[in-house]
Amino acid sequence: MNRPILAITLGDPAGIGPEIILRALASPDLIPCRPIILGHPAPFEALLPRIAPDWRILCLKGDDFSKPLPPNTLGVVTVGQPDEPLVLGSPSPGWSRLALSAIDEAVRLAAAGNVDAIVTAPIAKAQLRPFAAGFIGHTEYIAAQVEAEPVMMLAGRGLRVALITTHIPLRSVPDALTTERTLATIRGVDTGLRRWFHLRHPRLLLSALNPHAGESGQFGREEIEILAPAVEQARAEGIEVTGPISADTLFIPQKLALADAVICPYHDQALIPLKMHAFGSAVNVTLGLPFPRTSPDHGTAFDIAPQLIADPASMSVAIQTAVSMTQSPQESA
Structure with a gap:
């Protein structure tokens, strides 16, 4: 080595x-x-x-x-x-x-x-x-x-999470969340996992922002108007990404077993499950x-x-x- x-x-x-x-x-x-x-x-x-x-x-x-x-x-x-x-x-x-x-x-x-x-x-x-x-x-x-253009990713004990927005107030997240920013994060994670972690075909999951992924727009339209179009474009580029998926069922073992990384709209949505899973043995990686x-x-x-x-x-x-x-x-x- x-x-x-x-x-x-x-x-x-x-x-x-x-x-x-x-x-x-x-x-x-x-x-x-x-x-x-x-x-x-x-x-x-x-x-x-x-x-x-x-x-x-x-x-x-x-x-x-x-x-x-x-x-x-x-x-x-x-x-x-x-x-x-x-x-x-x-x-x-x-x-x-x-x-x-x-x-x-x-x-x-x-x-x-x-x-x-x-x-x-x-x-x-x-x-x-x-x-x-x-x-x-x-x-x-x-x-x-x-x-x-950085992407913040944390990893530990087999779980990787990446953030679309990072260190901003929670109330600012919906305004900061755009299709362009989401797509850039998806691309950045895909490229980073290929370049630095030698994954030939990264499998990505995208978390929703709102409860129940917005419930068809009843609880918010970010999934329909921002996140889904980013996923559609990324898939057209050959990136294997699925979502948006309701955050309350995203981090279950059955779904994580099918993913190399999870992308989340905001900081604590990603870091709470990551630190519960691997606190003290996880690592912060800057992609991009x-x-x-x-x-x-x-x-x-x-x-x-x-x-x-x-x-x-x-x-x-x-x-x-x-x-x-x-x-x-x-x-x-």
Whole structure:
């Protein structure tokens, strides 16, 4: 198997990002790869004696990461120098700004071909907005930098869900839902599953928006006027998609067994079943980018960060998925 170079952003250093990165990389079950951490060595200097005392830090410079690191070594690229002290559980402007700089550097390296994939540790969106106006999430922020049309997909334990709309208020969803946007999401999921997950003929299910799929228009006409036309056009293009299907019966095992991914109109409609099914072991994948990008399925967990009890399972799956996405069909088989 090829050992791809992964740019791993440290997330908000006051959260559990550095801890789950270190635990995942120090695990004997780590999938073969060459991880490069973007951020700052300070969080790991504090964690190493308590989590991985036989590991050391190697500060890296430049853009060439082709030389393998020695065993038990964290390769860290410093992207900023905050003035304030780092306190686990208490985010601060300087360290949050560094988290954003780590994302920027990861995108630059991936776009230039210096790394093969990006894995992002959790950030606190509100902490980044003073430095990136309107910041609503990794997905949208990274896609804007490379002028891509992203699709947010989460996957875990055999279930994949993708979103037509992402981080917007629930009351804004009907107005944001269009045939064009739905069709673009269907196309993006189909293309992404073919390109990155090596599925030759992806099978997609599209969830309805309204109760009982609108009940022939009685409970809303979005299914008739927006979703069904998108499905019809996608099927005319050769995409295997079925829907819209009432959401209250969509996630039953019999239907999921016939699908490679489920597409939902809004955030919680997709993420509630996904996290009930695979919380802590699911991964967030951004489709539509020119490079793989993954992340854990949870947030910064500032409340438990000082206790050093974070579960690295989702970060481990994010790393594993990023590696898999860089492989050829033969290597990933």
